[in-house]
Amino acid sequence: MRTLHVDLGERSYPIFIGADLLGRRDCFSPYIAGRQVAIVTNQTVAPLYLQRLCDTLAGYGVTPIILPDGEAFKNWETLQLIFDGLLAARHDRRTTVIALGGGVIGDMAGFAAACYQRGVDFIQVPTTLLSQVDSSVGGKTGINHPLGKNMIGAFYQPKAVVIDTTTLATLPARELSAGLAEVIKYGLICDEPFLCWLEQHIEALRALDAEAISEAVERSCAAKARVVNADERETGVRATLNLGHTFGHAIETEMGYGVWLHGEAVAAGTLMALEMSHRLGWIDERARNRGIRLLQRAGLPVVPPQEMGPEEFLRHMAVDKKVLDGQLRLVLLRQLGEAVVTADYPRDILEATLRTDYAALVRQIGSE
């Protein structure tokens, strides 16, 4: 088992990474203050892992709360089901909420924990690669609003994050690739050596080689924790974690939540950020193509939807959280391994980026 520490003063917490951690009581019990526990999960994950976790928590008063599965349910109505479950079973302020599932469950359960009686304890047990390397670290929780993704939420830190890498065995390949988009992101924004490592291990990761997975999860969590430590409330450098996300959120919103996976939309958005950074003269064609090829080898769709042009993108990007007083800030790459957040670029380069024929670009790279 590997252990990382996220250092946030009195809200510090450990991240445990390893095989079969669902069975390790010592990963959980030191972080459960009372006797009541609510396990929030969904209809897909419950049959796979709920019993296992319940066995590990024998002796606590455990309330399972099983939600419908999907990004489309990451909304207030579903959140209400968590509050209903907590109140029906009379959970008090010393209860602990455990999120067992992917990022959707983690975001909703975390937000419910933040709001229930104005805040109760919370443990993350992420079971998708994306949630293991991204959403379970950093304290962002929340739900979607019909007018925008993740618009309602809270910054709320877990007491512990328990990453059982064995759970990835049941994850659909498409979801695994979506998680790799975020893994690659860390290499691109702040860790060039990790990017090289990924270029050598991408097939091992897709084959779920245990050692490679643990290494990638640990380096990803460490990268994210480093950035989050430096900037807990996303005023500066933390925003670099949104590489590909401003474009990606526009894709997710325009296509309807759940049609494109988050990581898939981020992959296409990252391609656009690579292209824009290249158009600004910041990275050369070789560097851009290296990024694109790695995303492709991870099994990701990298071409943004054909039906989206500048108008569709800009409509959604204007309510994106990175707009400060009307100015659209973007995460771009100075070089591979170094991202910057900036609103200082020629508008026509943004528009050219949004108009680029990415299908043609990707075809051309593929034939090289």
Add this chain to the structure above:
Amino acid sequence: MRTLHVDLGERSYPIFIGADLLGRRDCFSPYIAGRQVAIVTNQTVAPLYLQRLCDTLAGYGVTPIILPDGEAFKNWETLQLIFDGLLAARHDRRTTVIALGGGVIGDMAGFAAACYQRGVDFIQVPTTLLSQVDSSVGGKTGINHPLGKNMIGAFYQPKAVVIDTTTLATLPARELSAGLAEVIKYGLICDEPFLCWLEQHIEALRALDAEAISEAVERSCAAKARVVNADERETGVRATLNLGHTFGHAIETEMGYGVWLHGEAVAAGTLMALEMSHRLGWIDERARNRGIRLLQRAGLPVVPPQEMGPEEFLRHMAVDKKVLDGQLRLVLLRQLGEAVVTADYPRDILEATLRTDYAALVRQIGSE
């Protein structure tokens, strides 16, 4: 204008108290970081004070969000209207939410500010006595759930609290009395000299004597700020602010939200806490009767609903937030001016308290 400072490190904020502050731009502009402002108010308060505040904020992009009026609307559906209004007018993360109204508006607008894009700036402009002396200080925000009051919420501090005492002129007398219940509470729990002052000025307060009101609001806010400073997240001494509230919440819930005013239920609950403290031998009959008489002179109903017996009370008190791992903690008085929080009392004294014939008790005191 009087100014108090609530000292919470980097989340410190000022409380301004005085006549006609709605017209004072200098009370607002230093606390508005961006150019967008949303004023959250309701259908009763908007016609009275919205234009005034809009005039004062000339030059900002102001979005008024006018909610239906009443505790019955302190729920998710109404909260959604705030998010809808913010998103429709494209408010970004630098927006400032201003709550213009009583405690219902303050709690909802504050919770909306806490959750909107995971937290935006917030200014309280309380317009009821209760919200001026209580709900606008301390950072508690939230909404009700069908299974319990204030069950969903956040601790979230405002950037400033602007208390315009002139707004009390339009407040119904019944609401003014409800606010006085909380004012009297501060005297009872931690400020015996203030209790004496109140016994001398209770008629002046009911007549809205400007000097008396400012003095009472300032001393109340100071008392609350003192307690909150000592214990921001309600682990210990802060719970004494709930004198009368455990019983009171049971009354509010059993009778249906909005039938009894919050302050009225607290007054009846305070009577019960006085009686229980007396039964425990902590305060003598004279002290108990002093408290009861002051509540009565404030124009408050002090007799709990006849239809509620031990069973009805205990049913609601068991989900009260003061229950820790199944043990019912209560706020009681060691003496006038000193409250304690305790779960260490004989159960039969609680039950005797719940069975007491308060109508008879109050009649007897009245005839003394």
